[in-house]
Amino acid sequence: MRKYIQALIFLFTITLSFAQDSIQINTQASMNGSLNKQFDYVVQKSNNFQEYKVVKKDFLLILKRNSLDSINRFKTELADLKNEFSNHATIVQQLKDTLKTTQTELDKLKIAQDNVSFFGAPISKTNYNLIMWGIVSVLLLILVIFLFQLKGAKSIASDAKNALEKLEDDYEEYKRKALEKEQKLGRQLQDEINKHNKSSK
Structure with a gap:
């Protein structure tokens, strides 16, 4: 009986120790x-x-x-x-x-530059603006002319492409008809050969 009580006390002590460790771990985590x-x-x-x-x-x-x-x-x-x-x-x-x-x-540069240097020659800002707008206008005119030429070339290319497609279609039709004719002539030739073979027997 005494051993039984000692075993219970031992189990209680171990359980209490584990519970305290678990409480301490939970406390540290919290x-x-x-x-x-x-x-x-x-x-x-x-x-x-x-x-x-x-x-x-x-x-x-x-x-x-x-x-x-x-x-x-x-x-x-x-x-x-x-x-x-x-x-x-x-x-x-x-x-x-x-x-x-x-x-x-x-500020010093603004005061010092009343004139603008254009190709090494000082000119007034008004003349500089006129020259620049003139250059821009000429470039725009060249661009418009180029676009019109490009449009014409595109139209010519489109016409040539359509003509080529039509020519290809005609060629395909010609090939188809030639193949049909060749097949027809082949059948006729075979018929003649078969007739000739029958008559020679």
């Missing part, structure tokens, strides 16, 4: 989420005492450690963002300085 979920889990697993919540010390230590880790991570990210912002501010300032220099040079 304490690995976001801080909000971890706090919710701690509140859910806490015991009630009057209007208070009794929280396990291990939960508080894990929450403290995770909170400090999150704070340190946020501090590091904030420092990185500050450095990045500082670098961007420096780049923006450099771009502003470059833009200011470029604008100054552009």
Whole structure:
């Protein structure tokens, strides 16, 4: 009887040990989420005492450690963002300085270039515009003439294609008739040969 009781105590101890390990594994898994979920889990697993919540010390230590880790991570990210912002501010300032220099040079060029250089000769902007529009007009006229010639060539090509197709059709008809005639003559020749063979027998 005593051995039976010892065996029951042993089984109870092993079962209790496995249950505690399972609870600890579930607790660690639940304490690995976001801080909000971890706090919710701690509140859910806490015991009630009057209007208070009794929280396990291990939960508080894990929450403290995770909170400090999150704070340190946020501090590091904030420092990185500050450095990045500082670098961007420096780049923006450099771009502003470059833009200011470029604008100054552009203003000088606008003032200096009242005339336009065309093939090395300075001419007024009005004459330059007239020359350019004249060149564009001539090019457009050449393009229109070329399109009309292309249209005529296309029409000629289409007519030639139609004539070729008609010629091919006529040739196919001629071949068909010649084949029929050849077959007819072949049959007549065979008939004559058959008649000649019968008469010679």
